[in-house]
Amino acid sequence: MTKKMTMADIAELSGVGKSTVSRFFNGGYVKQETREKIQKIIEEYNYKPNAFARLKAKQSRLIGVIVPTLNSKITGRVVTSIDRYLREKNYTTLIQSSDHDIDQELENIQRLIQMNVDGILISSIAITKDHRELFAETQIPIVVLAQEYEEGISIIDDDYSAGRYIGAYIGKTGHQKVGYIGVYETDVAVGIRRKQGVIDGLKEYGITDLIIGKSDYSFIGGQTVAREILEKAPDVDAMICATDRLAFGAYKILQKAGKKIPEDVSVVGFGGYDESTLLTPELTTLKFDSYGMGYFGAETILKMIQKKRVSKKQVVDYKFIKGGSVKNYRCAESPDLL
Structure with a gap:
C-alpha cells in the first residue's frame, strides 16, 4: 500500500x-x-x-456557507457560484442548511465558528436580535446574502424594484382584479420589500384592491393560497406569485378550477427557474442574478479576510423573462407589450 x-x-x-x-x-x-x-x-x-487537519491553524482556509434550504434552484445557483470561486482561490466550502428554521440557522452559525472557519456567508431567513448579537460577538468576517444587514456587509437582490416592475407590468397589460401569493413577513426581503414593490407598481395603474395571501415557499403553499384567492374573488384575472414555486402551485389550482392561463387568469412569478419553461404556457417570470450574488459574496468574504475595504451593500440585477402566461388586455393600443 x-x-x-x-x-x-x-x-x-x-x-x-x-x-x-x-x-x-x-x-x-x-x-x-x-x-x-x-x-x-x-x-x-x-x-x-486534509482541510480538517488545518482547523487549529491561524487560517483554516475554510469558508462556511449557510442557506435556508438545499432544494431551491436559487440556492443551488448561489452555492455553485460561491464554491467555484472559492475552489479557484484554494478555499474549501462547508455548507449548512437551516431548513427555514431560525434556531437551526443560529446553531449553524455557532457550529461554523467553533470549526474555526475563516469567514461565513449566510443566506439568511431573517436578521433577528439573536443574529445581531452573535455577529457582534465573533471576530470572523460575515457576509449576509439576500437580506439587507445595516450593521454589516450584505449582498442583496433588488426586491423592491423587481416587485414594482412586475406590478407595473400587470397593471399596464390591463388587469383589474389581482391576487398576490406572498410569503410570511419574517423574510423581510421577499415578504415585505418585494410585496411592497408589487403594490406600488399596481398602484401606478390604479389597482389598489389587491387580494393578498401568505404562504411558506412550498408548492403546496402556493396551491393553498391560490385556492383561497379564487374563493374570495372568483373573477380574479391575474395572480402575482412571490416565487416561481408558488406559481407552480397556482397553475395546478387554476387548471383544476377550469381556468385557462392566460385567457382567464394571468400568472407571473419571480425566480426564472428552468422548470418554468416546461409549463404550458411558459411562465412569465423575473430572474435574479443568483450566480452574481454568489460571486460577489465569495469575492467579498475573501477581501474581508485579507483586511481589504469592501462595499457595505451590493445589489445584484434582474432580468424579465416573458413567457406566455400573461394576457394583454390592451393589445390593440400597446402591441409592444406582447
Missing part, C-alpha cells in the same frame, strides 16, 4: 522547512520562489491537503 504523502514529505522534497510548508497552506507569507517549489511538488504528487 502506498504511503500517504505528508507535509513533512513535501518539505523534504522541496528543500524547505515544515513550518514553511505549513505557512504556504495556511495563507502565511512565503517567498514566491519557494511557493513555486512547493506548488511544483504538490502538482507532481497530486497532494490533497
